[in-house]
Amino acid sequence: MHIEDLVKLAGGINNVYRVLLPEGHLSLAVEDPELVGALPSDAVLKQVISEWHIVDLSGDPVSEASLFDLGRKIEARQREKIKQFSHPTSCQYRPAWHIAGPQGLVNDPNGFIYHQGEYHLYYQWSPIGCSHTDKYWVHTTSQDLLNWEWDDVALTPSDWFDSHGAYSGHAVSLDNELMVFYTGNTRLGEERHRQTMQCAAVSEDGKNLRKLGPLIRELPPGVTEHIRDPKIIHREGRWLLFLGAQTTEMKGRLAVYHSEDLHHWEFDRLYGDELGDYGYMWECPDVFALDGDYYFAFSPQGIDSGSEYNTVPHQNRIARLTFGDNDEVMLSQLQTLDYGFDFYAPQSMQTKDGRRVMCGWMGLPDEWTQPSCRSGNWVHQLTALRELSSENGKLIQKPQKELETLRSEVREYELADSCVDLKTKTFELHTQLTWGSCLRLFEDSAYFAELLLDAENRRLIFDRSNTQLEEGDTIREVALDSDTVELQILADNSSLEVFINGGEAVMTARIFTPEAATQVSLKGAAKLQVYKLKAPQMPYLR
Numbered sequence: 001m002h003i004e005d006l007v008k009l010a011g012g013i014n015n016v017y018r019v020l021l022p023e024g025h026l027s028l029a030v031e032d033p034e035l036v037g038a039l040p041s042d043a044v045l046k047q048v049i050s051e052w053h054i055v056d057l058s059g060d061p062v063s064e065a066s067l068f069d070l071g072r073k074i075e076a077r078q079r080e081k082i083k084q085f086s087h088p089t090s091c092q093y094r095p096a097w098h099i100a101g102p103q104g105l106v107n108d109p110n111g112f113i114y115h116q117g118e119y120h121l122y123y124q125w126s127p128i129g130c131s132h133t134d135k136y137w138v139h140t141t142s143q144d145l146l147n148w149e150w151d152d153v154a155l156t157p158s159d160w161f162d163s164h165g166a167y168s169g170h171a172v173s174l175d176n177e178l179m180v181f182y183t184g185n186t187r188l189g190e191e192r193h194r195q196t197m198q199c200a201a202v203s204e205d206g207k208n209l210r211k212l213g214p215l216i217r218e219l220p221p222g223v224t225e226h227i228r229d230p231k232i233i234h235r236e237g238r239w240l241l242f243l244g245a246q247t248t249e250m251k252g253r254l255a256v257y258h259s260e261d262l263h264h265w266e267f268d269r270l271y272g273d274e275l276g277d278y279g280y281m282w283e284c285p286d287v288f289a290l291d292g293d294y295y296f297a298f299s300p301q302g303i304d305s306g307s308e309y310n311t312v313p314h315q316n317r318i319a320r321l322t323f324g325d326n327d328e329v330m331l332s333q334l335q336t337l338d339y340g341f342d343f344y345a346p347q348s349m350q351t352k353d354g355r356r357v358m359c360g361w362m363g364l365p366d367e368w369t370q371p372s373c374r375s376g377n378w379v380h381q382l383t384a385l386r387e388l389s390s391e392n393g394k395l396i397q398k399p400q401k402e403l404e405t406l407r408s409e410v411r412e413y414e415l416a417d418s419c420v421d422l423k424t425k426t427f428e429l430h431t432q433l434t435w436g437s438c439l440r441l442f443e444d445s446a447y448f449a450e451l452l453l454d455a456e457n458r459r460l461i462f463d464r465s466n467t468q469l470e471e472g473d474t475i476r477e478v479a480l481d482s483d484t485v486e487l488q489i490l491a492d493n494s495s496l497e498v499f500i501n502g503g504e505a506v507m508t509a510r511i512f513t514p515e516a517a518t519q520v521s522l523k524g525a526a527k528l529q530v531y532k533l534k535a536p537q538m539p540y541l542r
């Protein structure tokens with residue numbers, strides 16, 4: 001059967017919202033089953049969980065060109081439909097200078113890159129409500145890594161290879177072209193069988209991405225359909241593509257492919273055996289060079305968190321990556337990127353002046369109920385950008401230097417078992433604390449977040465039990481061995497990012513307390529230097 005005929009039977013393109021190809025049978029998800037016409041014997045209408053699918057049973061081959069055309073029509077409808085979610089709701093928890101979505105759920109940063117004089121930062125977006133459904137890529141651009149513009153949706157889950165989500169990936173800047181790689185995620189049949197393909201799209205300027213379709217369609221041997229999030233680097237004359245993968249023995253591993261031309265990819269093998277049983281899946285690989293060494297940042301699932309308070313399966317780590325003579329990959333020297341609550345799926349890129357800057361998702365999989373859902377129909381955001389460097393083999397992370405230009409009025413306070421009302425939740429705070437001190441932030445008479453320097457165990461405890469948090473762990477800890485502890489804290493209405501001892505450790509957290517909870521208090525004595533921060537132009541404010 002021709003695609004056009006099936007679309008007609010489905011009640012016309014306005015009744016079609018998904019195209020699928022389970023076992024080669026063209027299927028269309030229809031909005032209203034009542035609009036489906038009388039079906040010939042080689043087509044059926046059936047319910048697949050909560051959806052209605054009209055399925056072509058004729059066995060006629062379907063051309064990829066006609067599938068592509070149908071994808072463009074579905075895409076046009078999707079773009080129209082989500083316009084209503086592209087307008088920001090007003091909400092007290094909205095950040096002033098972090099990237100957040102206008103509505104819906106935001107997760108991983110994607111395609112973070114400098115290309116043709118502009119910074120491009122895409123992100124995963126579920127426009128319809130605070131849940132993980134059918135991911136889109138939103139495109140934002142910036143000249144200065146501070147003021148961001150919303151450039152609309154770049155990829156929609158419109159095609160047979162990405163119908164349940166244009167999942168995460170990275171970008172490559174070529175002379176006249178930006179090429180993005182992403183994972184096409186589809187769910188087939190009653191069992192919601194996952195089908196994963198690695199896809200690409202191109203554009204001159206990063207806007208109007210034109211899908212090229214799947215470049216890697218088959219799974220490599222020994223992995224499940226959990227293989228995703230392509231990262232591409234160029235090394236010694238050829239391209240390398242990295243994917244986070246799960247083996248059929250349920251081990252997280254790194255899959256590597258090679259290519260001469262970015263279009264044809266040859267599987268090399270799975271790497272990471274030297275880490276042993278290190279979780280059941282590795283998501284979002286990022287591979288980059290820093291001061292002459294390669295690093296591998298990733299999001300392992302199901303590893304031992306190393307802390308009794310850290311009970312979630314979703315962790316963040318970075319390892320040194322070395323290439324052998326034949327480009328074989330060795331991983332070593334694991335470190336935690338962020339000891340806080342909400343740091344996942346980070347991506348990095350090189351700025352035009354050569355700095356390595358990283359952005360993470362401030363949120364975690366499996367958590368989507370927070371006060372912002374009810375008050376503004378949005379949840380999660382991206383983290384502040386952090387500059388990476390290495391000192392004696394240790395990774396150092398500092399807030400991007402551009403943030404300093406947001407500083408306005410500065411105030412100094414000397415607190416000794418006392419408190420001060422900052423009258424704002426958007427600030428940068430610097431202090432040096434002695435062991436035994438306890439700093440409370442975003443505080444009113446009922447709510448606060450607490451940073452406690454536990455003298456006995458020489459660790460910093462970040463406690464958000466007394467906040468309006470609705471989901472997630474409430475305590476995090478990091479061991480420190482310095483005589484005093486220096487803190488640089490970035491606050492933005494519903495988040496705190498704590499940079500410790502000059503970037504030796506970082507703790508990121510979403511913190512929900514009432515709008516008027518603007519006090520800071522200290523048990524112990526210390527000087528506080530507090531900058532109010534100006535709001536740049538943000539992508540959810542058009």
Ligand code: FRU
Binds near residue numbers: 107124183229284
């Ligand atoms: C990580 C992740 C990625 C996937 C994306 C889907 O948060 O699960 O592995 O590509 O989110 O939105």
